[in-house]
Amino acid sequence: MNGDELRAALRGEMAASHPPPPLGTAGMLGVARRARARRRTIWACAGSAAAVLALAGVATANTPDGSYSGPAGPAPATPPTKPAGPASAVPPTSKDSATPWPTGPDGHPQEDRTAQAGSRYDQGVRLLGEIVSVVPTGYTAPEDAPGRPADAMPLRSHQAQFEERVDGVDVWSYMSSAALAQGDRTGRLLVETHTAGNELPSEPCALARGFWGMQGECQVVTVETAQVGVVARPTVDDRFDQWAAYRHPDGVVVFVAQGRTLDANEPGLVTLPFSLRQLAGLAVDERFHLE
Amino acid sequence: MADRDAAFAEYFAARSDAMRATAYLLCGDWHRAEDLVQTAFTKLYLVWNRVARHEVLDSYVRQILVRTFLDERRRGWWRREQVGGADTDRPTPPHSPENRLVMLQALAAVPPRQRAVLILRYWEDLSVEESATLLGCSPGTVKSQAARGLDTLRGLLPVSHNEIQ
Numbered sequence: 001m002n003g004d005e006l007r008a009a010l011r012g013e014m015a016a017s018h019p020p021p022p023l024g025t026a027g028m029l030g031v032a033r034r035a036r037a038r039r040r041t042i043w044a045c046a047g048s049a050a051a052v053l054a055l056a057g058v059a060t061a062n063t064p065d066g067s068y069s070g071p072a073g074p075a076p077a078t079p080p081t082k083p084a085g086p087a088s089a090v091p092p093t094s095k096d097s098a099t100p101w102p103t104g105p106d107g108h109p110q111e112d113r114t115a116q117a118g119s120r121y122d123q124g125v126r127l128l129g130e131i132v133s134v135v136p137t138g139y140t141a142p143e144d145a146p147g148r149p150a151d152a153m154p155l156r157s158h159q160a161q162f163e164e165r166v167d168g169v170d171v172w173s174y175m176s177s178a179a180l181a182q183g184d185r186t187g188r189l190l191v192e193t194h195t196a197g198n199e200l201p202s203e204p205c206a207l208a209r210g211f212w213g214m215q216g217e218c219q220v221v222t223v224e225t226a227q228v229g230v231v232a233r234p235t236v237d238d239r240f241d242q243w244a245a246y247r248h249p250d251g252v253v254v255f256v257a258q259g260r261t262l263d264a265n266e267p268g269l270v271t272l273p274f275s276l277r278q279l280a281g282l283a284v285d286e287r288f289h290l291e
Numbered sequence: 292m293a294d295r296d297a298a299f300a301e302y303f304a305a306r307s308d309a310m311r312a313t314a315y316l317l318c319g320d321w322h323r324a325e326d327l328v329q330t331a332f333t334k335l336y337l338v339w340n341r342v343a344r345h346e347v348l349d350s351y352v353r354q355i356l357v358r359t360f361l362d363e364r365r366r367g368w369w370r371r372e373q374v375g376g377a378d379t380d381r382p383t384p385p386h387s388p389e390n391r392l393v394m395l396q397a398l399a400a401v402p403p404r405q406r407a408v409l410i411l412r413y414w415e416d417l418s419v420e421e422s423a424t425l426l427g428c429s430p431g432t433v434k435s436q437a438a439r440g441l442d443t444l445r446g447l448l449p450v451s452h453n454e455i456q
Contacts (some may be wrong), residue, residue, distance in 0.1 A: 001448065014315075019315070032333045284361075
């Protein structure tokens, strides 16, 4: 295959693809406006903090002993932050999106596929809590501290997202992750649960190899009567070292993945926290079986 | 709707589908592609009034898209690349619909930076120089990454697929 052939192949691929409904224009505007409002708020807070510090500095400098000497006068007024219009003011229209996003707890369609509040959001939080509850002896699950660099991987995270609508049923996934630390070394454990109605493969290894498209050498591990697909070694993608996948009889799918490293900039674990059998056991664990 | 919002909405409506297709080829997952597009357009919105020359909007958004993709891959985040979830070990007959998955799966297995170069050169039809500027590297690097990417792709595709191309 040369460049011209690849060009033709890519066009053929995309012409035959069936993408899901895109984010509507109104939804995108809502997201963008909120981002701008957040940034303004940050700048306003930074400005206020700088003003306070400057005033404190002036007040301190004006006293011989550096002690507080009374009111320093009103702080410079910070321009009021103009709040972004409520997201619900621009609901997606049928023109923008063939399938509207699910209705959020405020009664309005979500702005994107991630739940920001409500029962779905709570499930993501719950999943994170369940991950923390299975941390093995000898490991800890540290929490994000204020001093952690902004571009570092979060130590804990959770997300609930709308996946698709299948035969009128909303399929959601909950993905939560926690760092697992041992001394100064850090790895991670991630669980992703897909609610019933999803169209993921049924065969255990097809299910496991499809996780994040990572592919790998798979084996089926039996946990009591459950057949769990377990990838012990990825072949083309090293974001995780091992993962297990299980489809419950009711259709709920659970992926459990462990990695030696959390962030390329931090030292990783010497050994993985769980054996393959333990990983398979976690995939069938009822604590991760969420609706 | 303010002029800024109206202009932005018009641009988004006109170009988001194309950007989403590029993002999909980069990451192999429609949902992730949508996240990338959303990130890119959000960043564009924040600097909308400063991007005076609207003829450069495409290249600006494309640059954010590709760099966000590469950055997230470098950090091992965010989430999946799920190209149909099919089993790549299974042979597929020539001309079958599964060849789409084979092609996309092979592309997803090309190292991210090589893949980005392939997409920019052969999907976006950018020149070597334009690709280099977007990626922040030299034209020579783009050429070598493109050659390696094609080579990798050739090695990943089944012989039958290479033949029917």
